[in-house]
Amino acid sequence: MASITYGAQPxxxxxxxxxxxxxxxxxxxxxxxxxxLMVIFVAxxxxxxxxxxxxxxxxxxxxxxxxxxxxxxxxxxxxxKRAVIPALILEHVPALIETLNIAAVSTLLGALMAMSLALxxxxxxxxxxxxxxxxxRSMDALRAIPEIVVALVLIFILGGGPVxxxxxxxxxxxxxxxxxxxEVAENADLKPVExxxxxxxxxxxxxxxxxxxxxxxxxxxxALLRFEINVRASAILGFVGEGGIGHDLKLAMQWGQGRxxxxxxxxxxxxxxxxxxxxxxxxxxNKLVKGT
Amino acid sequence: xxxxxxxxxxxxxxxxxxxxxxRIAIAIxxxxxxxxxxxxxxxxxASLAQRARFDNAAILLSDFWxxxxxxxxxxxxxxxxxxxxxxxxxxxxxxxxxxxxVTDGAVTRIDLGRGYSVTYDAAGARMIVPGYGTIDIRxxxxxxxxxxxxxxxxxxxxxxxxxSVTTDAGRLSYSRSKVETFKYEAGxxxxxxxxxxxxxxxxxxxxxxxxxxxxxxxxxxSNFGYMVSEFWTNKMWRHGDVLWxxxxxxxxxxxxxxxxxxxxxxxxFLAARxxxxxxxxxxxxxxxxxxxxxxxxxxWTIILSRAFGPGPMTGAIAIAITDTxxxxxxxxxxxxxxxxxxxxGVGSTGANALQRARFGVxxxxxxxxxxxxxxxxxxxxxxxTVIGAIVGGGIGLLLTQAISTQKDWEEVAYYMVxxxxxxxxxxxxxxxxxxxxxTG
Numbered sequence: 001m002a003s004i005t006y007g008a009q010p011x012x013x014x015x016x017x018x019x020x021x022x023x024x025x026x027x028x029x030x031x032x033x034x035x036x037l038m039v040i041f042v043a044x045x046x047x048x049x050x051x052x053x054x055x056x057x058x059x060x061x062x063x064x065x066x067x068x069x070x071x072x073x074x075x076x077x078x079x080x081k082r083a084v085i086p087a088l089i090l091e092h093v094p095a096l097i098e099t100l101n102i103a104a105v106s107t108l109l110g111a112l113m114a115m116s117l118a119l120x121x122x123x124x125x126x127x128x129x130x131x132x133x134x135x136x137r138s139m140d141a142l143r144a145i146p147e148i149v150v151a152l153v154l155i156f157i158l159g160g161g162p163v164x165x166x167x168x169x170x171x172x173x174x175x176x177x178x179x180x181x182x183e184v185a186e187n188a189d190l191k192p193v194e195x196x197x198x199x200x201x202x203x204x205x206x207x208x209x210x211x212x213x214x215x216x217x218x219x220x221x222x223a224l225l226r227f228e229i230n231v232r233a234s235a236i237l238g239f240v241g242e243g244g245i246g247h248d249l250k251l252a253m254q255w256g257q258g259r260x261x262x263x264x265x266x267x268x269x270x271x272x273x274x275x276x277x278x279x280x281x282x283x284x285x286n287k288l289v290k291g292t
Numbered sequence: 293x294x295x296x297x298x299x300x301x302x303x304x305x306x307x308x309x310x311x312x313x314x315r316i317a318i319a320i321x322x323x324x325x326x327x328x329x330x331x332x333x334x335x336x337x338a339s340l341a342q343r344a345r346f347d348n349a350a351i352l353l354s355d356f357w358x359x360x361x362x363x364x365x366x367x368x369x370x371x372x373x374x375x376x377x378x379x380x381x382x383x384x385x386x387x388x389x390x391x392x393x394v395t396d397g398a399v400t401r402i403d404l405g406r407g408y409s410v411t412y413d414a415a416g417a418r419m420i421v422p423g424y425g426t427i428d429i430r431x432x433x434x435x436x437x438x439x440x441x442x443x444x445x446x447x448x449x450x451x452x453x454x455x456s457v458t459t460d461a462g463r464l465s466y467s468r469s470k471v472e473t474f475k476y477e478a479g480x481x482x483x484x485x486x487x488x489x490x491x492x493x494x495x496x497x498x499x500x501x502x503x504x505x506x507x508x509x510x511x512x513x514s515n516f517g518y519m520v521s522e523f524w525t526n527k528m529w530r531h532g533d534v535l536w537x538x539x540x541x542x543x544x545x546x547x548x549x550x551x552x553x554x555x556x557x558x559x560x561f562l563a564a565r566x567x568x569x570x571x572x573x574x575x576x577x578x579x580x581x582x583x584x585x586x587x588x589x590x591x592w593t594i595i596l597s598r599a600f601g602p603g604p605m606t607g608a609i610a611i612a613i614t615d616t617x618x619x620x621x622x623x624x625x626x627x628x629x630x631x632x633x634x635x636x637g638v639g640s641t642g643a644n645a646l647q648r649a650r651f652g653v654x655x656x657x658x659x660x661x662x663x664x665x666x667x668x669x670x671x672x673x674x675x676x677t678v679i680g681a682i683v684g685g686g687i688g689l690l691l692t693q694a695i696s697t698q699k700d701w702e703e704v705a706y707y708m709v710x711x712x713x714x715x716x717x718x719x720x721x722x723x724x725x726x727x728x729x730x731t732g
Contacts, residue, residue, distance in 0.1 A: 041550075048547045049605070055540060055685070056603030063600035070598035098334070105331045108324060144715040146674045148681060148688065149708050152695045156352065159343040162335045236590045240681050240692070246590065253594065267591060275586040 077257070078264035088265035092248055096269055098162060099244035102237075103230040106166045110173025110230075111223045117174060118181030119207050125185060125193070127203050139182075142175025147233055151241050160242040168237065169230050177226055184218045185211060217288040224281040224288075231277055235270060245270055355701030359481040360462075363393060363402050363473040365412050367431070372400055372412075376481050377699075381527045384487055392475070402473050408461035410473045417471045419457055419464050429455050429466045436466045480702050482528045489522045529706065534690060538714055540604040541686035544679065545672040545718070548611025553665045556581075556616045560623030561649065567627060578624070585617030589675065593682050602684030610679055611672055622664055626657045659730045666722040673718040677711055687711055 053060050078085065120126050121135035147168040154164035192210035201209065238246020245266060252262040362378040365371070374389050376382030384390070394401045400412040407422035416430030425441040427448065436455045440448065447458045456465040463474040485491040490509050491499060502509075503516040510518050524532040561567045563577040593610040600606040635652035643651065680688025687707060694703040 045547065045550060048543055049608075052540075052543055052547060052603070052605040052608050056605035057601030057684075058599070058603075060600065060605060067596075067599040070595055101331050101334060105328065105335075108328065140716065140719070141712070144712045144719070145708070146677045146711060146715070148678045149691065149711060152692065153352065153704070156695065156698060157345060157349045158340060159345055161340065161343070163337065163340055166335070232588055232590070235588065236678055236682075239590055240678065249590075249594075267587075270588065270591070271586050274588055275582065278582075278586065 073257075074260040074263055077260040081261040084261055085265050085268075088262055089269050092245060092262075092266055092269055095245040095248045096273055099234050099238060099246065100231060100273070102162050102165050102169065102234040102244055103227060106169035106173055106234070107223060107227045107230050109166070109170040110226070111177055111219075113170065113174035114177035114181050115219070117178040118185055119211065121178065122182045122185040124190060125188075125207065125211060136182075139175045139178040142171050143179065144175075145172065147172050147237060148240055151237050155241050162243040165234055165237045165241060165243055169233055172233075173226055173230060177222060180222045181215070181219055184215045184222070188214045221285040221288045224285050228277055228281050231274060352701045352704075354476065355699075356705040358476050358478050359702060360474045360476050361390070361481075363400070363410075363475070365400065365471050367468065367470055370398060376487075376528075379528070381486060382482060388487060388493070402475070404459075404461040404473075404475055406461055408459060410462075410464055412471055417464065417466055421457075421459060427457055427464075429464075429471075431468070434468055436468070480529075480706070482526070484526070485522055486527050489526075491519055491522055529703070534687070534707070534710065537680075537685075537687040537690050538710055541676045541680055541688065542673060542714065542718065544604050544607040544611060544676040544686060545669060547608035548676070549615060549665060549669045549672050551608070551612040552615035552619050552668075553661070555612070556619035556623055557661075559616070559620050560627055563620060563624035564627035566630075566632070567649075577620070581617045581620040581624075583617075584613060585621070589614040589679065590682070593679055597683045602689075604680075604685040606683045607676060607679045607685050610683065611675065615668055615672070618668070619664070623657070623661060626660045627653065630656045662729050663726060666726050670715075670719055670722045673715055687714070 117135055117139055120128070121132055121139060123129070123132065126132050126135075147165075150168035150171060151164050154167055158164050188211050192214070193206050196206045196210045234244060235246040235249075238244035238248075239250045240246075249263065249266045249270070252259045252266060255262075359376060362373070362375050364373045364375070364378070366373075372395065374384040374393060376384075389395070392403045392405075394403075398414050402410040402412075404410065408420065410417060410419045416428065416436070418429070419427045421427060424445070428439040429436050430439075431437070435453060438444070438448070438450055438455050444450070449456050449458075454465065454467040456463065462476060465472045465474075482492075485494075487493075491502070494502070499519065503519060505515065508518075509515055513521075526532075559577060559581075563574055563581065565574065568574045568577075589610055592613045593607070596610050596613075597606045600609070630653055634656060635648050638648050638652035676686060677688040677691070680686030681692045682688075687710065691704065691707045691711070694700045694707060
């Protein structure tokens, strides 16, 4: 780009009019490309929304006035029964704890898996450098399979319960965190590893004592972020599959009118839990990464 | 810390801090282990082994790569049906019955391969198992009675009204009303054309020559067009519907992510300290972002599907709302970290606020913004599968439907392969766009 902008050949003085011309030319070209991209993007968005509306059961403009109907219905019923809501919230705390446990266990197991996968897939650290592509591809595959697929299949085999959700989320977490962990580990300083190697440390000692202390803050920060994501995922899996607060929500919703006080109680509990976890993890992640 | 006085105090404190670190290094794994043990108890891991249905796993795995053909004789009318997976859509008409089944009047011989065979006749049914002998089942007073070499092995199960034999080559089940043989074969049957299609059971070379040859099977259209439409509307696999569903899922992710980005860009300015001096207003916008993120996609999805009904638009709006919160937060943080010098420079030429934003700010945050948007597009392709299962649209719906029937596992496998391919394709597409747009 530089040679076009300034238009100057080596040994030649700047030629002002042509310089200005070529600059304007470049600006015009850039604007044209930008304009074409914009037109394509707008066309894609418009036709996309139109297609989506066509294939939807209810249209956008029909649905818009009804948007507030359901929340209003729920809230009026809940307001009428507001006295029982604190008790209902308490009643659903065990389900929330199950959801949080699913998220925590799957984050832990996934992070452990990600640690080994990341170290095995990072150039310069890998135990078997030839197998790096294999470990990378397996992380890609783990990331690509959505949790719901694994969870539903496992529910069929394991007959429900939280284990299916744990395995499903842990596998996905292993792949997703593994990639992030490996990106962090790539930037680690290799001098401690060399030092440890010179005193005869084996591979796991080199990793445990030379690499892990360097990358621990960043890894922990990524794992916390993943925990946040996994809490949401485990609530959703509960709704689609079984177990935890998502399942309670689904049951209350299916019951419909007359149970909206339950729905509101679960909404409130889930909302509070998610906001609290977000805030806490935000705080600790800032602390870990900025080191204050 | 001073170096000239390495006092005993310092040595002590270093030793103490080492000891503390060592204690922590042991304590953390112990805490994790204790937590996992607690979780194992609370998840009732002990009873899992009893609840687990490994026969289900076996069915699922064999269905993933093979299919079975049911050869059924109605014991009352004597009528014989041959159907793939026992489905009406996969029933062979009488003139197309595969050659491993030979019918001769009331006698039907089924060759299961490797020396295994089953014969149905007026007296009942016989199965020949190599290395074991002949299993003879015939009805006495309406109930099946088994005659087989003693002792009866455990792969033959005898109940009062039903006898079933399970072997590697196939299964035989005899009940009062019908006798059924299942033959397992590798592959997804009828994947290209169903039995009622004129292209069924043709080899690849035959199909290729048909596609270019002139005598039309259907006078209204060319053979190739007919072939494509027969494949597209395949009743067993519904390729057309499935590809539409994949497209819907990608559409949900694309529309949701892009709309969220477009909505949250202007809102991001309102939530950034350097663009919105009014603290109250800024705080208000930020609380909106927090609220939208906190309510979570699940709840938005539920509320929206009540208003708009099931479909991809509902999913797209749900993704858009949830991500507006996340994008708003990220964009406002990116806006707070920009370099003010460029904005001032643009301002010094007499640019108004809109122009300053367009030429001073946007170019600075564009790389961050695009990277985030593309990353979300990637991860939303996965979320759209789940959201589709809730709102009832896209491949997520097909997947949950196929799983809930608990028998179409080959379709589940097909959808899983497609979903993984779709996610990998979106991954590489967004990676490619990121390289093109950001690093130039």
